Amino acid sequence: xxxxxxxxxxxxxxxxxxxxxxxxxxxxxxxxxxxxxxxxxxxxxxxxxxxxxxxxxxxxxxxxxxxxxxxxxxxxxxxxxxxxxxxxxxxxxxxxxxxxxxxxxxxxxxxxxxxxxxxxxxxxxxxxxxxxxxxxxxxxxxxxxxxxxxxxxxxxxxxxxxxxxxxxxxxxxxxxxxxxxxxxxxxxxxxxxxxxxxxxxxxxxxxxxxxxxxxxxxxxxxxxxxxxxxxxxxxxxxxxxxxxxxxxxxxxxxxxxxxxxxxxxxxxxxxxxxxxxxxxxxxxxxxxxxxxxxxxxxxxxxxxxxxxxxxxxxxxxxxxxxxxxxxxxxxxxxxxxxxxxxxxxxxxxxxxxxxxxxxxxxxxxxxxxxxxxxxxxxxxxxxxxxxxxxxxxxxxxxxxxxxxxxxxxxxxxxxxxxxxxxxxxxxxxxxxxxxxxxxxxxxxxxxxxxxxxxxxxxxxxxxxxxxxxxxxxxxxxxxxxxxxxxxxxxxxxxxxxxxxxxxxxxxxxxxxxxxxxxxxxxxxxxxxxxxxxxxxxxxxxxxxxxxxxxxxxxxxxxxxxxxxxxxxxxxxxxxxxxxxxxxxxxxxxxxxxxxxxxxxxxxxxxxxxxxxxxxxxxxxxxxxxxxxxxxxxxxxxxxxxxxxxxxxxxxxxxxxxxxxxxxxxxxxxxxxxxxxxxxxxxxxxxxxxxxxxxxxxxxxxxxxxxxxxxxxxxxxxxxxxxxxxxxxxxxxxxxxxxxxxxxxxxxxxxxxxxxxxxxxxxxxxxxxxxxxxxxxxxxxxxxxxxxxxxxxxxxxxxxxxxxxxxxxxxxxxxxxxxxxxxxxxxxxxxxxxxxxxxxxxxxxxxxxxxxxxxxxxxxxxxxxxxxxxx
Numbered sequence: 001x002x003x004x005x006x007x008x009x010x011x012x013x014x015x016x017x018x019x020x021x022x023x024x025x026x027x028x029x030x031x032x033x034x035x036x037x038x039x040x041x042x043x044x045x046x047x048x049x050x051x052x053x054x055x056x057x058x059x060x061x062x063x064x065x066x067x068x069x070x071x072x073x074x075x076x077x078x079x080x081x082x083x084x085x086x087x088x089x090x091x092x093x094x095x096x097x098x099x100x101x102x103x104x105x106x107x108x109x110x111x112x113x114x115x116x117x118x119x120x121x122x123x124x125x126x127x128x129x130x131x132x133x134x135x136x137x138x139x140x141x142x143x144x145x146x147x148x149x150x151x152x153x154x155x156x157x158x159x160x161x162x163x164x165x166x167x168x169x170x171x172x173x174x175x176x177x178x179x180x181x182x183x184x185x186x187x188x189x190x191x192x193x194x195x196x197x198x199x200x201x202x203x204x205x206x207x208x209x210x211x212x213x214x215x216x217x218x219x220x221x222x223x224x225x226x227x228x229x230x231x232x233x234x235x236x237x238x239x240x241x242x243x244x245x246x247x248x249x250x251x252x253x254x255x256x257x258x259x260x261x262x263x264x265x266x267x268x269x270x271x272x273x274x275x276x277x278x279x280x281x282x283x284x285x286x287x288x289x290x291x292x293x294x295x296x297x298x299x300x301x302x303x304x305x306x307x308x309x310x311x312x313x314x315x316x317x318x319x320x321x322x323x324x325x326x327x328x329x330x331x332x333x334x335x336x337x338x339x340x341x342x343x344x345x346x347x348x349x350x351x352x353x354x355x356x357x358x359x360x361x362x363x364x365x366x367x368x369x370x371x372x373x374x375x376x377x378x379x380x381x382x383x384x385x386x387x388x389x390x391x392x393x394x395x396x397x398x399x400x401x402x403x404x405x406x407x408x409x410x411x412x413x414x415x416x417x418x419x420x421x422x423x424x425x426x427x428x429x430x431x432x433x434x435x436x437x438x439x440x441x442x443x444x445x446x447x448x449x450x451x452x453x454x455x456x457x458x459x460x461x462x463x464x465x466x467x468x469x470x471x472x473x474x475x476x477x478x479x480x481x482x483x484x485x486x487x488x489x490x491x492x493x494x495x496x497x498x499x500x501x502x503x504x505x506x507x508x509x510x511x512x513x514x515x516x517x518x519x520x521x522x523x524x525x526x527x528x529x530x531x532x533x534x535x536x537x538x539x540x541x542x543x544x545x546x547x548x549x550x551x552x553x554x555x556x557x558x559x560x561x562x563x564x565x566x567x568x569x570x571x572x573x574x575x576x577x578x579x580x581x582x583x584x585x586x587x588x589x590x591x592x593x594x595x596x597x598x599x600x601x602x603x604x605x606x607x608x609x610x611x612x613x614x615x616x617x618x619x620x621x622x623x624x625x626x627x628x629x630x631x632x633x634x635x636x637x638x639x640x641x642x643x644x645x646x647x648x649x650x651x652x653x654x655x656x657x658x659x660x661x662x663x664x665x666x667x668x669x670x671x672x673x674x675x676x677x678x679x680x681x682x683x684x685x686x687x688x689x690x691x692x693x694x695x696x697x698x699x700x701x702x703x704x705x706x707x708x709x710x711x712x713x714x715x716x717x718x719x720x721x722x723x724x725x726x727x728x729x730x731x732x733x734x735x736x737x738x739x740x741x742x743x744x745x746x747x748x749x750x751x752x753x754x755x756x757x758x759x760x761x762x763x764x765x766x767x768x769x770x771x772x773x774x775x776x777x778x779x780x781x782x783x784x785x786x787x788x789x790x791x792x793x794x795x796x797x798x799x800x801x802x803x804x805x806x807x808x809x810x811x812x813x814x815x816x817x818x819x820x821x822x823x824x825x826x827x828x829x830x831x832x833x834x835x836x837x838x839x840x841x842x843x844x845x846x847x848x849x850x851x852x853x854x855x856x857x858x859x860x861x862x863x864x865x866x867x868x869x870x
Contacts, residue, residue, distance in 0.1 A: 010195060016335055018196045023047045024341055027067055030060060034067040035341065036349040039242045040311050041277045042066050043341055044198050044217045045077060051197060052078050052234075069242060069353060074845045076234030079200045079218070080190055082226050084121040085177045087483070087656060087683040088204035088753055090153055092223040093121070093160045093167075094687045095622055095858060096230070097610040102625040102862045108869040110608050115166040116232030120185060122170040122177035123157070124450075125656075126150050126684050127478030129409070129487035133446040133468065134439075138475040146172055146476070149680045152618040153687060162606045174592060175477045176450030177203070178210040178413040182294055183323045183451055184589040186216050188312070189336045196336050202229055206301035206752040206776060207511065210413060213293035214319070215312040215342060220301065222776050223754035224783035224857045231861060236847035240306050241276040244352040247284030249361035253569050256365075257295040257418050258509065258529035262376050263363045265302045269374040271356055274304035274746075275775050281347055284360045285310065290319035291418040298414045299511055302373040304749075306775060312337040313344035323453075324586035365547070367532065370505070370524030371515050372647065377526075379547040388545040400442045400502050401541045406489055407506035407519060408439070408537035409446045410472055410530045412482035415509040416450040419457060419580045420572055425472075425530035426463030427567035427575065432538060433466045435564070436555035440540030442493050445471030448480040452588045461579035470534060482510030483751075484657025485681060486519045497521055507536040514651045514750055515701035520658055535562055617672055620688040623762075624858040631855050632785065633766040635810040637828075638740040639717055641729060641765060642697065643705040643797055643804050648743055649750035650777060652699045654692070654759050656683030656751070663712070664726040665694035686755050689762060696759030697725045706804035717805060718830075729763035739763070740808050742797050743770035748777025757784045761856075767810060769825060769839055771796060778842055785856035788842040789823065800837055805830040810839075816853035817841040 010019035023046050027035040038046070046066050053059035065073035084092060100110035130145050131138040147154070154171070161169045174180060181203075190199050199216045202208065206220035221235070229235055245268070251260060268278070278300065280293070288296075293310045300308035310316075312333065320330045337343045365379040367387070382388035394401055415421050439445055447467060449455060455474055458464045467473070479485065486506070488494070497504055498521075506518045506525040513525035526542065536542070538551045550559035612621045623629060644652075659666050659679040668691065669679055682695040697704075698712045707713035707722060714728035715721060723731075732739055741760065747770035748756060757780035760768070767787040781788045787810070809826040817823060821841040828834055843849045854860035 013196055013335055013339055016196065016332060018191060018194055020196045020336060020340065021047055021051045023050060026050055026063065030063060031067050037351045038067060039244070039350045039352055040215070040279050040309050040342065040347065041217055041242060041307065042069070042239070044200065047198060047340065048078055048200060049075060052076065066239060069239065069351070071239050071241065074236050074238055074847065076236055078234050079117070079202045079229055080197070081118040081120065081201045082115070082230050083177055083181055083185070083201055083203040083208060084119065084226065085125050085205045086121065086123040086153070086157070087125040087686065088223045089121045090157065091686045091755065092204060092227050093157070094619060095223070095227055095624070096164070097160070098622040098624070099858065099862055100609050101621060103865045104609060106862065106866045108866045112865055112868070113231070114164055115230040117230065118166050119230050120168045120170070121157070122174055122180055123154070123172045124174070124176045125479045125483050125485070126153070127172065127448065127476045127480055128485045128681065129444070129446045129448070129475055129480050131475060132444045132471065133473040133475050134471040136473065138473055142476045143173055149678060150684055152616055153684060156610070156619045156687065159606050159610055163608065163610070170592070173477055175452060176413040176479055177205065178207050178298065179417045179450035181211055182214060182417065183453065183585060184593065186211055186214060187329060188214050188216055188316070188320065188333045196332065198342070202226060202235065204752060207298050207413060209300035209307050210294050210298040210417070212297040212300065212307050212309045213290060214316055215310060215337070217307065217309065219307045220752040220776055222752055222757065222780035222783060225779055228857055228861065236845050238845060241353045243273055243276045243278050244350070244355040245278050245280050246282035246355060246357045247280055247360055248282055248357060249284055249359045250287055251360050251363060254365070254566060255363050256421050256424055256529045256531065257292040258415055258421060259366050260292065260360065260363050261295050261299045261414070262366050262368045262373070262527065264296060264358065265299055265368065265374045266376040267358055268303035268305065274772070276305050278303065278305045278308045279352070280308065280310050285344070286313070288315070289420065290315045291420060295414055295418050298417070299373070302511060304774070311344040311347060312342050322580070322582050322585070324582050324589055365532070367507070367526040367528045369513050369526030371513060373512060373527055382547065383545050387542060389543045390545060391549065392541065392543040392545065393549060394440060394540040394544060396440065400493070400496055401543065402503050403541040403543035404502055404504050405440070405443050405507055405536050405540055405542060406493060406497070406504045407481060407486050407508065407522060408443050408533050409448070409481035409486065409506070409508040409510070410533050411446065411448045411480045411508055412510040413450040414511040415530055416448070416454055420576055421530050422454060422458065423461060423463065423575050423579070424567050424572050425534050426458055426461060426467055427571055428531045428534050428565045429470050429472065430463060430466040431565040432534070433469050435560050437538050437552050437560060439471045439537040443471070443537045443540060444486070444489060445537050446475045446480065447472040448475055449477055452477055453584045456584040456587065457580045460584070461575050470537060472534065481506070481508050481518055482512060483683065484517050484519070484655065486657070489519070489521060494521060505542040507533050507542070509533050512750065514649045516655065516699045517651045517657060520660055520700055531566070535565070617669060617674060617688050617691055618685055620690060622689055624856065625862055629761065629785070629855065630859045632853070633738050635738070635766055635787065638738045638766060638808045639732065640706065640742050640804050640806065640808070641714055641732070641739045642725070642741055643802060644741065644743040644747070645703060645705065646744040647746045647749060650748055650753050650756040651750055652702050653697060653748065653756035654682070654695050654753055655699045656753065657681055660700070663694070663698055664724055665691055665698065668694055689758070692755050693759050693762045694726050695755070696763055715804065726763070733764050737764070739765045741765055741768040742802060743768065744796065745771040747773050749774040752776040754780045754783070757781045757786060761786050773842060782843060782848045782852050783857040785852060787852065789825065789839040790842055792838045792840060795837055800827065811836070816849055817843060819843050819845055819849055
C-alpha cells in the first residue's frame with residue numbers, strides 16, 4: 001500500500017474570506033480527468049475523506065476508489081452532525097447513560113462518554129391523536145396529554161441536555177425533525193476554523209434523506225450506529241451503487257408532488273435500487289420546486305435507496321432565502337457549490353453505475369396501498385383494480401360501510417413540508433365547504449403539520465377555517481398517524497367494527513402504510529396527497545370511485561364530483577405567492593433556535609450518571625454490558641422462533657403504535673399497575689427494555705408460517721404447542737435454547753428502529769437467515785451481535801422444505817467469519833436427516849467483523865473507553 005500524501009492545501013474561497021479543501025485539484029493530481037466523471041455524492045465523500053485524511057493510512061487508495069466508483073474498498077465517513085428523533089433518539093441516549101454506568105463500574109471516567117460532534121434531538125414522534133381535528137381545543141388537549149404521559153421521558157431528556165455536551169434538544173410542539181432540519185437546521189455549507197465544507201449528517205430515522213434535496217449528503221442509520229458516530233467514531237462504509245435518475249418532461253396540470261413520488265416509488269422499487277445512492281439529474285429537475293424535491297428525497301427509504309440526492313442550483317438558493325436563512329449564508333452556499341463543483345451544471349460528464357429514465361409527464365393522480373408504499377393505484381383505475389366498487393356511494397345516515405375510512409390524516413414530513421400540496425388541500429376544502437359537503441361521521445380526521453410555519457401560511461391564505469370545518473383542525477405539530485400514533489377510535493366506532501367485522505381503511509398523507517402500522521383496527525391503509533385525504537374523508541369509504549362517482553350532494557341536491565373541487569394550478573400558485581413568506585419561517589425558527597443556543601436560565605448541576613428509577617416503565621438501565629450479551633453464541637442447535645415470508649418490516653419486528661391490553665406488553669403494564677388508557681405506545685416505552693422486548697414480533701399482522709395463523713404467535717418445539725410468540729421465546733430462554741429467524745426477501749424493511757434488532761437479541765436470537773436484508777436493519781443486527789446471513793441465489797426456505805421442526809448449525813468458520821464469507825447452514829431435520837445449504841455472511845466490512853466479534857457495538861465502545869483510561 002503506498003504511503004498517503006498529506007491532504008491538498010486548502011484554497012481561498014472567492015469573496016468569502018474562507019478557505020476550502022479543493023477536491024478537484026486533489027483528484028486531478030491523483031488521476032487526471034477523473035473529477036468530471038465523479039457523481040455528486042462521490043465529490044462530497046471525497047471532500048470528507050480529504051479533510052480528515054491526515055490520520056488515515058491509505059487515504060490515496062480510498063480516494064482513488066471513490067474516483068473509480070469501486071465498491072470493494074472500506075473508507076471512513078465523518079458526518080458533521082447527528083440528528084435524532086425521540087422514539088429512536090431516546091433509547092440511544094439511554095444507551096449512552098447506561099454506558100456511563102458501565103464505564104464507571106469498570107474503573108473509567110464516565111464523563112468521557114459524551115457526544116463528540118453536534119447532535120440534535122427533536123421530540124416529534126410521541127404526539128398521539130387522542131383528540132381529533134373536529135375539536136376546537138384539540139391541540140392544547142393533545143399536547144397536555146403528551147406532556148403528562150411522557151413526563152419520565154422528558155425528564156430524562158432534560159437530564160441529557162444538561163449532562164451531555166454537544167447535545168441540543170427541541171421539546172414537544174416544535175415540529176417534525178426532518179422538516180425542521182431542512183427548513184432551518186442545515187446550513188448546507190458549514191464553517192469551522194475558517195474552513196468551509198459541506199454539511200453532512202446521519203440520523204436515527206430513515207427519512208433523514210429528506211435533507212438530500214438541499215444537496216446535503218445524509219441518510220438514516222440505526223440508533224447503534226448513530227451512537228458510534230456521536231462518540232466520534234467514523235462510520236466505515238463501502239461506496240454504494242451510484243444510480244442516476246434522469247427526469248424528463250414536466251408534471252401535468254393538477255398532479256401534485258405526492259403523485260410524483262408514489263410513481264417514482266413504484267418505478268424505483270421495480271428497478272431494484274436497494275442500498276444505492278440515487279442522484280436526480282436531467283431537464284425535468286430544473287422545473288421542480290425545492291419542496292417537491294424534498295418530497296422525493298424523503299421517500300428514499302421507500303425506494304429502498306440509501307439516499308436521493310439533488311445538486312445545488314437556483315431553486316436551492318431560493319428555498320434557503322424563503323425559509324429565513326441569511327443573505328450571507330445563501331451567498332456562501334452559492335460560492336462554495338460553484339467552486340467545489342457541486343453546482344447542478346457541473347455533472348454533464350459524470351458517470352454512474354446505472355442510469356434510469358423517468359418521464360414526469362406520465363404521472364397521474366394516485367393512491368398507494370393497501371400495505372406498501374410502492375403499491376401505486378392510479379385513481380382512474382381503482383374499480384378495475386378491485387379497490388373501488390362501481391356505483392358505490394355512501395349515505396350520511398347509514399351504517400358504517402365496507403371499506404369505511406375510519407382515519408383520514410394529513411400528516412408526516414413527506415407532505416406537510418410542501419406548501420403547494422397543503423394549499424391544494426385547503427382550496428379543495430374551501431370548495432367543499434362552499435358546496436355544503438361534510439366528512440362522514442365515522443371518519444377520524446386530523447391535521448398534524450411538521451412545522452409551525454404551516455399554520456402561519458394556511459392562516460394567511462384564509463384556509464384554516466375551511467379545513468377545520470371538515471374536521472382537519474390542527475391537532476398538534478408532530479409525526480402522529482404516519483408513525484402509528486393515530487390515537488383511539490371513538491368507542492362506538494370501535495365496537496361497531498368488532499361487532500360487524502367491518503373492513504376498515506385509513507387514508508393518510510404519510511410515507512408508510514405497512515400492515516398494522518396506522519392503527520391495530522385498520523385492515524388497509526392508503527397513502528395519498530393531502531387533497532385526496534380530504535376527499536376521502538368526504539366520501540367515507542375506499543370503495544367509492546372518487547375519480548368518476550360523486551363524493552356527495554350539495555345543499556341543492558346536486559351531485560358533487562372530485563373534478564368540481566380540485567383546485568387549478570393557477571389557483572394554487574396564486575395563493576402560494578400571496579401567502580407563503582420568509583417572515584413566517586423566521587418568526588418560528590429565530591426564537592426557537594435563539595432560545596436553544598442561549599441555554600435559558602442557569603440550573604443546578606445534574607449528576608454525571610443518571611439516577612435510574614426501579615419502578616419506571618419508561619426509562620430503565622439497559623443490560624447490554626452484562627453476560628450473556630457481551631459474548632458470541634456458538635451458533636449450534638438453534639431452533640427457529642419464526643419462519644417468515646417476504647417484506648417483513650420493522651413494524652412487524654418491533655411495532656411503535658398502540659399497545660393492546662391483550663398483548664404481552666399490555667399484560668405486563670397492567671401487572672405494574674398501569675391502566676390501559678395510560679399505555680401510551682410501544683415507541684414511547686423503548687427506553688425500558690423490559691417493556692420493549694415484549695414488543696418484539698408483537699404485530700397482530702405478523703404471519704409466522706410455523707403458527708399457521710395471523711398474529712404474534714409461535715410454536716414451541718419439539719412438542720409443537722402454539723402460544724404467544726414472546727411466551728415461546730421465554731420458554732426457550734428458560735431452556736437455554738439458542739434461536740434463529742428464517743425469512744424471505746426484504747427482511748427488515750421500513751423504519752430504522754434499532755429495537756427491531758435489540759429485541760431479537762434480548763430474546764435469544766443468535767442469527768437471522770433470509771433472502772436479502774434492508775440496509776439499516778442489517779447493520780443494526782451486526783451492532784447487536786446477531787449474525788446476518790443470506791441464502792445464495794435460488795435457495796429459499798421453501799426450496800429447502802423448512803417446516804420449523806428443524807434445528808440449525810452454522811458451519812465453515814472459526815473465530816469470527818470474514819466479510820462476505822461463504823458459510824454452511826447445517827439443517828438437522830425431525831426425521832434425523834442432515835443437509836447443508838450455502839449462505840453468505842453479511843458482515844460487510846472489517847469494521848463490522850470487529851464489532852460482531854466484540855459481541856456488539858455497545859460492549860466494544862465500553863471496552864474502548866476503558867482501554868483509553870488505562
